[in-house]
Amino acid sequence: MAKVLMKGNEAIGEAAIRAGCLNYFAYPITPQSEVAEYLARRMPEVNGVFLQGESEVAVGYMLFGAAGAGERVFTTSSSPGVSLMSEAISYIAGAQCPAVFVNIIRGGPGLGGILPSQGDYFQSVKGGGHGDYRMLVMAPASVQEAVEMVMTAFPLAEKYRNPVMILGDGLIGQMMEPVEFPEHLRSEPSKKDDWATNGMDTRKSATRNLVKSLYLDPEALNNHNLLLKSKYDRMKQEEVRYESYNAEGEYQALIVSYGTMSRVCRTAIDHLKEEGIEVGMIRPQTVFPFPEKAIHEAASKENCRVVLSIEMSMGQMVEDVERAVMGKRPVKWYGKCGGEVPTPEEIIEVVKEHL
Amino acid sequence: MQSEVMFAGFGGQGILMCGKLLAHTAMQVGYEVAWIPSYGPEMRGGTAYCTVVISDRPIGSPIIKNPAHLVAMNRPSLEKFAPVVKPGGVILVNESLIPVRSGREDVDEILVPATGIAKELGSVKAANIVALSAFVARSGIVDFEAMREAVREEFSGKEKFLPLNMAAIDAGRKSALEQPETETA
Amino acid sequence: MGKTFQKPEALTDVHTHYCPGCTHGVIHRLVGEVIDELGIRGRTVGIAPVGCAVLAYNYFSCDFQEAAHGRAPAMATGIKRVRPDLMVFTYQGDGDLASIGMGEIIHAANRGEKFTAIFVNNAVYGMTGGQMAPTTMPGQRTTTSPLGRNTEETGMPIRVAELLSSLATEGYITRQTVIKPKFINRTKKALKKAFTYQMEGRCFSLVEVVSTCPTNWGMTPLDAIKWTEETLLPYFPLGDFKTPEEAEAVSANA
The missing domain is CATH 3.40.50.920 (Rossmann fold)
Structure with missing residues (x-):
């Protein structure tokens, strides 16, 4: 495919579609609103789902619901919005659901500014939400790399059943560079019948699936956290780039x-x-x-x-x-x-x- | 070799699109390109600017403090950015709206009444294309005909604007080439 | 002779953790019966709240997700949008739905999300130990309103059904109770109607169920029923506040 000149934000939206993700929920925030604007137009063309949620809090849970039901889903936001989504990210990690978050970072703290920044390093890398969880976090340095990272994020999220974050900054979102969408990075969603709430009829099973992060028994919760830790340790072995x-x-x-x-x-x-x-x-x-x-x-x-x-x-x-x-x-x-x-x-x- | 062009003017003058067309042209003829906008409150009626970086190798810093060239569509842009242009570059001044000059003697300053020309052609909206054409003709930064193709492509689907913009391209080149080159110090 | 009374298939065969006299068990059963009667267990996903029903997923034998406090309507939205063929219900209490999750429920209702919200209103936070809820009655004593709810400081109880029915979007909004057999039958009808609207892809539906909490009210179950009748029901009147048929009638008249 020939290269096209695209703004980072639009390329990110297109990359998700090309990767095989047709579900997008988001809330507008500068400097990434173009992703939502692009997908509001583009998703209906591919019979995908586009929904503007009422807040980043709600959007985070729309992702949780959709991911829990076994569908590929993603959102994009910027720093203050990601703070609001961090609650859901913690739940999604706890409940072991795959979902992709893109943070086009702007300056903080608080309302900060709208220009590029990398101030959310701790938030994304050390855990912005509560509890012992990690995200796999990829940081693109060009629009082309943003495209490739978005496209690889979905199978990685599914491999680990864990949220994956693309950590960009305002410039990556706003800049236009030539991009191509590598066909080989398109992937089929993994089979999720073992755990997703996709309906017993869908998976022809007589047993129900539960998507949850609640473990009231301390031993069970410790074991659950050990399991999560083993995934993060595996990421350290296999995903360093x-x-x-x-x-x-x-x-x-x-x-x-x-x-x-x-x-x-x-x-x-x-x-x-x-x-x-x-x-x-x-x-x-x-x-x-x-x-x-x-x-x-x-x-x-x-x-x-x-x-x-x-x-x-x-x-x-x-x-x-x-x-x-x-x-x-x-x-x-x-x-x-x-x-x-x-x-x-x-x-x-x-x-x-x-x- | 790397070259940077800054386009600056009022929001609404088609500044960002102008830069996009240049970036698109450069990409088509095989260069590495990056189009870097200013974004934020200045988009609303104030100064809008973008920088296009054209290079024969992967582009490093997208932060350009000293562009090689400047296309200034209004007075505040010229006053703000003329001093940072690298020596030897082109500064295009939209003479219709800018009564002053850059004051630089080490650049190739050309005066193009882009807004006036566009108005005569039928719409001030084409001023950006007049300026782009004049700049490309003068600087030779990319192949002129490739630029014309990029503009044609941009307006495919908006056929009724095509003749205006094609005329803007011819008028822009004429205006740029009939001026003698400034003696640069 | 065969069994004449048995547990709905949609419920699991475990004892619930609910207190004696609590009405959650009755409501669970009604939901289970409706799921059975509509034959939708294999494509139903429930969403448990944070509150007393946090463990509801242990009691239903269909797929279940567990939400964060108040966020069940957003999760239901997510599921329903990507899998419109699934039947989705949220099961939420008054703290969950009317306090921390008020934003989510209003917007889900206003978008006309095609899921069913079951809203259990017992005028108090149960699981955390009896704190004041947005639906706590004026003067009602709770652990965070020890002298009784002071409406000067905390306003009046929120009537969720009325509030949601004021939205212009089509929907089925009803308030029922389960304190007496006749009301239980009506609640079941309302639940069935709500699920049916969802099956038809028709509209958002919310069934508010006025319930008792003898433990946190500090009453016997019988007194709790009496208090519900005398204090809650006059303030939270029962009935349908909005039906999609009505909306049709209005638009036909317009």
Whole structure:
């Protein structure tokens, strides 16, 4: 298929359809409302479901209901909306249902602003809702990558029976880039007869299915949490994704950066190279599970003197970077938020300061 | 090689679409492209701008503080962005609405009465196409005929606007090419 | 001689955890009978609330999902939209539906979601131990209104059936009770009507059931029935507040 020029938000909507997800519930919020606008038009064309819920709280549970009934379903929102959905995300994780959430992050806290940010790192990676749960979180750095991540999110959500989040930022949503929708990423929804409330007649079974997260017996709840933990541990084994940039040879500094921010860093690294300063980069594509091993190894390279976590947030990912580096090298943070995206020139300055 | 073009003007002047058409053209002729809008409250009647990045390799930073070129459709845009354009670039000034100049001597500044030309052709709405055409003709940033194709494609399905916009393309090029190139310092 | 009285197939064969004198058991049974009579168990999904009926999924032998507090109507919406062929009912108490979940029920009703809400109104929070509910009566003592509900501070009890029936969208909204056999029969009829409307893909339906909570009211079951009759029913009148037929009649007149 030929490439088309699409806005990130619209491409995300189309990607879900191409992946085989025809159910979408959402509530408008800047800077991702174009997804809803796009799908309000597009879903009826493919006999899909589009519904604008009355709040992000309700939308979260519409996803829970639909996912519990065994259907592929997704939503898109932005930071304050994701806070409201976090209650449902906790329930969905607890009840082990697959669902896909897209967060086009804007600046916070509170109402914050509407410009790009990465301030929801903790919320998505450490759990915005209550209880011991994790989401598989993928962070795209281009519109094309957003498309691919959305398309892979559905089978991953089903593999783990767990919510998967695509962590974008305002720029990923608003930018237009050429995209194609890889046909091979289309997937058939998995069979869910073992657990979904799809109706006993549907699955020709005499036993009912329950979708729930309530375990009043402490031993049962502990066992349930151990089961969930085993899934998160498996994600750590099987789903870590990252990309290295300029990291094959020796370098004096290592940058860890994701999403839009990593593109700015890439430009900075190119400029530094021209000046004779080698800087490597690890770009986590999954922020949970976090590419700890790759970062540890990259930081351990002989000439690497410092590791920089560069974020559009006030030092969130840096905690995971520190955990990964395990004291092997000094770890520094640099970042801005609220829509102020550090420029390549700033990154160059920061790198030089630390050398 | 990477080049960046900033389109700026009032909301409603078709600024974002102008950028989209350039990005689309560049993509069609094989470049890597990114179209980066300003979004938010400034969309409502204030200054709207977008930046188109065209490159022969994957595009890094989408944050462009110093674009190579500027197409300024109103005065606040020219005043705000002219100072940040890289030396040697093109600054297109919509002469119909902007009574001042960029004050830059190190750029190729062209004056195109885009709004006036569009009005004569039948609708001020085509001013963005006049400006786009003039800019592409002057900068040679992408193949001119490919740009014409992109505009034609954009208006397919809106056939009644097609003649106006095709005329806007010819008029824009004429306006840009009849001006002598500025001596850049 | 065969059995003349037996448990509906739609109910499981377990003892409920409900208190003596509580009416949840009766309502469960009525729902079970209706599901049996309509022959829909194999395509029914129930949604349990947070409240005394949180464990309702243990008592129904059909598919069940368990909601967060108040969110059952949003979940029902999700299921019904992606699987319109399934029969979906929510089973919610007054704290769940009329307090924390008021937004969800109003919007589900207003969108005309084709599911059935069973709303058990006993004027008190049961599971958490007898706190004030939005439907608690003026002067009624609860653990969070120890001197009796002060309407100056907390307003008047919310009449959910009336509130929802004021929406312009078509729907079946009724209020019933189960404190006497004749009322029980009427409630069953109302439930059957509600499920039938859903089967026909006709409209949203809500059956409010005025119920007793002897435990948290601090009464014997008999006194609780008496109090319901004397105090609750005058404020929460019984009957159909809205039927889709009515809406048709109105639009025919227009």
